[in-house]
Amino acid sequence: MKTLALLTSGLVVLTSLVGTRAGCPNGCSGHGTCGIDEVCQCYPGWGTDGHAGGDCSDRFCPFELAWVDNPTREGDRHSYAECANKGECNRKSGECVCYAGYEGKGCGRQSCPGQCSGHGTCEYVKDLSFGIVHNEYYDGSTDALSGLGIGGRTFQDHSFDSDRSRMCVCDAGWDGLACQTRMCPYGNDIMDVIPGFDENSLLGMPGYGNEYAQVQTVTLFDANLDNSNFDGQTFAVKFTSKLNETFVTQPIAWDTTDAVLAGYIESALLKLPNGVIDDVAVTVDSNDNNSGVILDVTFTGESVQGKQHKLEILADKCEVGCSPRITGLANLRTFSDTALSQTLSHVQISTPGSHNSFECGRRGKCNRKNGECSCFEGFTGSACGSLSALV
Template identity: 75%
Template sequence: MRNFAAISLTLLVGYSKAACPNSCSGHGTCGVDEVCTCYPGWGTNGNAGGDCSDRFCPFELAWVDNPNRDGGVHRYAECANKGICDRETAECDCFPGYEGKSCGRQSCPNDCSGHGTCEYMKDLEFGIVYNEYYDGSTNALSGLGAGGKTFDHEYFWDRDRARACICDAGWQGLSCNMRMCPYGNDVMDVIPGFDENSLLGMPGYGNEVAQVQTVTLYDAELDNLNFNSKSFAIQFTSKLNETYVTQPISWDTTDSVLDGYIETALKKLPNKVIDDVDVSVDSSVNANGVVIDVTFTGAAVQGKQHKLEILQDACEEGCTPRITGLTNIRTFSDTTLSTVEISTIGSHNSFECGRRGKCDYDSGLCKCFSGFTGDTCSILTALV
């Protein structure tokens, strides 16, 4: 009887000392079943319960994970499955190429080498200039905007997470670590009897055709006299992605005066980026609009160039160039939309180092092949 009492006392003492592990580390409550209910953000080795001694890290949509039974992926995961959680600090130690408190966004390689900006995919643009979106199928795909064209990536899960480098002018490469070399015409690549529609012919000399860009401007009231006394500017982007904007161009109802203003403004761009150009203005072809033909005749602009961009919005005090803008210009009509088009495809092409040399991506200078010289290797020195 005495032994039974001793055993019962021992069990009772043991029961009285039983408790939740580690007293839930002060980060949870102990239940009657001696199981910890942890406070939010606490657990053990990334799991709920235990002794509540470890912290959870931020969760984000996983970059990659196994599908669930329905095939679903990109569920929320700690550190987005691209980092290791520090259980003491609740901070993610992200793998190379990922960053943010939950490793939820990509980093750009080498921080774009100091020659570009790291942009989200939703902000990446199609084309160097706005009008490269135009493919000739319908006027609705064109317009007079400036810059590349962005799109609505509403349903892309990584639209505001995946990032890439957008390089500064004169730089290229995934990390913007390579210089761009000058572009020029291949001196051996001129097509005689050039047919801009069929592109037939053999390399040789003669019958060159310059590229012509046609700008058609319509007033919203289809009365081009409303452009009188207004001012606008033209933006030109070189093949090295350098952007130049002309001085203000005052509108004149006399075609020969206006084309002189436009031609002078283009030729006065810095660094002789447009060394020669012919401009023709015709307001009689269509009484409702004005047609401006810009022919690239200079040696520096032989070959396909980026489309011109018309700056038609007002740019007033504190803005440059200071223009009134073509405030009533028509830009939202399928039939009478103001556009910029390449109306004549030039017989010249435009290649890095004129296709007659190799680019030194460290210096941005062309190393011409034997028999060629010049900045773009477009000068023939000998037949080899």
């Protein structure tokens, strides 16, 4: 009996010893398998406090290219990092709690300040364009570089943050990093008169002495060198104001008689809403070796003095589900990045004009709350462009 008791006691002790050696920490929390030497092999996405192994009780968070990190031995940067090094990982949910200014899976993209105040859109850097209109700041060196263009010109961007960094693109009439401030009307500084122009010039503006108006020259070439092919087709013209408002004319029917076509274009521009173009003069010359048509648009109105955004020609077919409904100008020779040529259709600022264009005419301060000018003493008007008294 004593022998049996001793054997039973020894069995209990042996069983106890075996039990203490047979398991991994917390049984790998149900998120892994127990391997050699009682080391947990965690399932994907599980570990302990951001590291592999342990008791597999914590979640990993999404990895994205790090916004900022130490360089590698070769000097490379932006390796993958948990929460892109711009957030803390919630180990229970496996979701990143991003720092201010960052959002998305793994904090992989920037947010825009104040959600652009409801007056703009948050855009990726790869989608940002140069200028308000295509090649807005064309320097006149080569006609073909100007192009016809639609909207600002975008470029390929292969940088690591091209689809991650973002900024606000404001609606018309709004400005600021968060699109939080109003823009005010633009106009010529009535006290700024540039002398030295020929008062007998045809470009002289009645009521403005010998000042020159801006002239934009649109040259349209038919691909088959026969501009009569445009007859009966329709197109439209897009104008962008200094407040970045965009306006598109009604469909303009092409006419082979220069004076008639000029009248159609002029009338369409003057019919744009809100009197955004209050006066304009258009001439047409189709005698360019019967291959091109030259349209000269002279901005003679007070509201369009000084530098204006370039006109854009809408020449693509637009019939179903778009506006305005136009046939387009078939076979129009348009801008190409790979085949620059003087014979490509283009828009050029042929006469810069002698007027300037300042917010509130440089004779007042803009009220950023309501978008109205508070004119200095002696000046009145929406853009402070009228002189009420000499002070």
